[in-house]
Amino acid sequence: MSDLYPVSELLSHLAIILVRPKFSENIGAAARVACNMGIERLILVRDQPPDREAMAKLATHKAAHILETMPVYDDLAAAVAPFSLLIGTTARHGRQRALERGPREVVEAVLPDLPQNEVAILFGPEDAGLTNDDLKYCQLLSSIPTAGFSSLNLAQAVAIHCYEFFYALEYAPKVIAPRPRLADSHELEGMYAHVEEALARIDFLQETNHAYWMNNIRQFFARMRLGKKDAKIIRGICRQFLWHQEQKAVTDKRR
Amino acid sequence: MSDLYPVSELLSHLAIILVRPKFSENIGAAARVACNMGIERLILVRDQPPDREAMAKLATHKAAHILETMPVYDDLAAAVAPFSLLIGTTARHGRQRALERGPREVVEAVLPDLPQNEVAILFGPEDAGLTNDDLKYCQLLSSIPTAGFSSLNLAQAVAIHCYEFFYALEYAPKVIAPRPRLADSHELEGMYAHVEEALARIDFLQETNHAYWMNNIRQFFARMRLGKKDAKIIRGICRQFLWHQEQKAVTDKRR
Known part of the structure; x- marks a missing residue:
């Protein structure tokens, strides 16, 4: 190599x-x-x-x-x-x-x-x-x-x-085809925090199954090999969803 | 395997x-x-x-x-x-x-x-x-x-x-083609002792080069992968040579 x-x-x-x-x-x-x-x-x-x-x-x-x-x-x-x-x-x-x-x-x-x-x-x-x-x-x-x-x-x-x-x-073989930079743990953990919040908001995550599903979701994303940009997009979607829910809650209250 | x-x-x-x-x-x-x-x-x-x-x-x-x-x-x-x-x-x-x-x-x-x-x-x-x-x-x-x-x-x-x-x-691969039993260290050391004695007798081994040549001879035999029988034959030849030298010395003296 x-x-x-x-x-x-x-x-x-x-x-x-x-x-x-x-x-x-x-x-x-x-x-x-x-x-x-x-x-x-x-x-x-x-x-x-x-x-x-x-x-x-x-x-x-x-x-x-x-x-x-x-x-x-x-x-x-x-x-x-x-x-x-x-x-x-x-x-x-x-x-x-x-x-x-x-x-x-x-x-x-x-x-x-x-x-x-x-x-x-x-x-x-x-x-x-x-x-x-x-x-x-x-x-x-x-x-x-x-x-x-x-x-x-x-x-x-x-x-x-x-x-x-x-x-x-x-x-090992003298030449490797390098793969691109992946999201680092700091970026991923930020993303997971938002994913978790979003999934809790829609009651996908409940007290009893919380850890189990988050673990599955982590394994799923691990297989995806997310880049920095991917992690940003997923995080952006979750943030937008959470903001939207917030707005909806405010509007619902006003009604 | x-x-x-x-x-x-x-x-x-x-x-x-x-x-x-x-x-x-x-x-x-x-x-x-x-x-x-x-x-x-x-x-x-x-x-x-x-x-x-x-x-x-x-x-x-x-x-x-x-x-x-x-x-x-x-x-x-x-x-x-x-x-x-x-x-x-x-x-x-x-x-x-x-x-x-x-x-x-x-x-x-x-x-x-x-x-x-x-x-x-x-x-x-x-x-x-x-x-x-x-x-x-x-x-x-x-x-x-x-x-x-x-x-x-x-x-x-x-x-x-x-x-x-x-x-x-x-x-590793499930099947190996086994190789035969080799001479063990006890058999080999016995053989080396006889080889050494024979080579010393013909002045092939001298004080200054003794270790060097015995080391080379050991490496040579290591590559040969000697079996029990091979070691016996080589040892037999050396023993016979030494016996023959002994007889010759006796005969020479008598002359």
Whole structure:
């Protein structure tokens, strides 16, 4: 792939987001292996500051710079805002989640988006993994194939994903047909907020089925691969609908 | 591949050998990820007993049985004796070593041998890796492709190799044409000892070039893929030559 896009430039579009990791050692180990695979962007979502010493020891001095420049967020929404493709990682539990694939397939699916988009891979806490609320931001799910025992160590899961990305970029076909820039998470979340409001207004969303339908709608839009403009148009329609309803309510009252 | 050989049966021919690891945590982490990938044979070469607690913590209770049944050897030669295909892992250092490939290529090369052979992957100590003396037992070398920083954490390197084996077996073509059983390391080392003695006797091997030529001869035979019978024949020729030289010396003396 290096003919058209240098590998290092493509990798600069890729980030690892660690969501509420418990052990600082795992943050360090993730930094080290990301560095091994040429990925320099590690992002932490955690309300407590990590143990610097434990983290640095596992990172080794070679990956120290990754920890030094690592952004730390309280909140996942803020962390994912600039990304337009989010890959959620889950352990295989037998429960079927839509769109779930192995890392190799995910990498293959995402590669053509890498030149024009910011892509992040999300890893959940060691004990429980990403919640459904975390996964709502994700367009793709990745599960590492395993034998019976499916729970990998956090840094191992990071290693296998980084390795698959680096390997694909280093050895895959020399030319990719890049796909256009997609709407980023910030734009999408703004759109979803308006879609949600509009659907609630017409009682499509009710208390009991709210989460279920919003999840379906998110999956539907994820498949659509919306661009910035698409997200704007959909948002515009919802806004217009809401405004129209507002006006109607005012007129109805006056009658 | 599961049609002809069940994945679990093929994986039972595969072992991970940790050669002089420094940190017991890494032994535990390796056991865990081996277990994740359905590999149950972990072998330790180490003259000091590991720290059981540190090891068990990283293995988690799911992989505890792997640690309990783990054979421990003082000596690498004894550990590799039953294996007929040995894969040595090395970090990329720019120095060209013969036969070096990435793990994916190594797995592809070895898969047809798995039904009829015992295969082991060797991992060296965290700081220095496998020595040339360790690597002499290996028919294949595997280096994980990396960006600039090539030194992976030991358990991460184990993870990537186990993952590649499991992935290939789980998802690769359903049918493999198995290749015959090769001579095991015990048989080969016996043969090499005789070859070495014979070559020394004719002054082909001298003090200054001894190691260099034996290394070349090992690489040559590694490419030959010797079976048990081949090793026996070569050994027989050397033995006969040595006996013949002995007789000649006796006869010469008598004259």
